[in-house]
Amino acid sequence: MSNTLERLQKVIAQSGVTSRRKAEKLIIDGKVKVNGKLVTELGTKVSASDKIVVNNIPLEKEVPVYYMLYKPRGYISSVKDDKGRKVVTELLQGVNERVFPIGRLDYDTSGILLLTNDGEFANLLMHPKYEVDKVYVAKIKGIPGKNELNQLRKGVKSDNDILKAVKYNVLSSDKEKNTMIIELTLQEGKNKHVRRMMAGLGFPVMKLKRERYGTLTLDGLKPGTYRALTPKEVKQMRNLAMEIVE
The missing domain is CATH 3.10.290.10 (RNA-binding S4 domain)
Structure with missing residues (x-):
């Protein structure tokens, strides 16, 4: 400040x-x-x-910091875990600030995870009304037809939620192995959104990765590595959210 x-x-x-x-x-x-x-x-x-x-x-006044982590599978999106599982902050060697994840990726999901000590920035990106695009690539069991895929945009009922994808893109399908790889763009981020949505259609997710978050991609990162966001990237993400609201 x-x-x-x-x-x-x-x-x-x-x-x-x-x-x-x-x-x-x-x-x-x-x-x-x-x-x-x-x-x-x-x-x-x-x-x-x-x-x-x-x-x-x-109140400890830390300088705001912003990091992007390529989260590997097998880590909890938290700063601690009462079950003794590995947490994502363990991967940020050399980061002295008390950072926390913005939202979460499931234990078995890999990809972009942002961490910060700026609560206002985190709330801006996590709040449902800001609708920042998040792009996932999922490998699913089974090969859904066009009608089933279109249901993704209409919404799939799961418990008390209606889970939707803004758009989808089929990347490949393997009839022999009975699998499909599909790209899904979400604007909401409900608990296990992609997994529950696809299971609701009868096509369970075998592997899941978040490849893009707003303007950010995994370019230059390998699983388990991270980098600081540039001031320009932080501004772009903040502006993106605010533009959507307006």
Whole structure:
């Protein structure tokens, strides 16, 4: 944060503690102090020199960082796991900031996973209304026909959800092995979205990879490696989300 004044809820969100919306609730609920004084006004602005305490814990003002990881299969999209499974943050050797994943990829799913300590940025990309494109490539068991594939855009019912793909593209099919490789573009990110959607049609996913997230691709990365996003890439992702909203 610079020396200019920023809204208190924005500063809390950027620290990675929580989203801006939840930060606003913390302020209203009397859980935030600035320079030792309780603050409950949402319009309050603070500077870099102000001391902020949230839930009796001093706010650590880290410089916002943004990373893209090529998540391999066999890792949990979390910072810790009570079952002792490997977590994605273990792959970020040399990253000292307390970063967390933006959304998640399943244990058996590989591909692009973003990590940051900027809660506001994370909330912007994860919120359903922002509809940032995410492109997956799935290998499925069985070869669906045109009517079944078109159902992907109409929606597949699974539990209490209607799961959709914005578009699909069949990359290849193997009649001998009874498999198909299909590219799916999603704008939502419900739990196990692709796997549940395809299972709902009767074509279970055998292998799944997220190859594109907004303007970002896996070019130059191998499974288990990562890189920092450039300022231009961060701006593009932020602008992409905001343009969709507008």
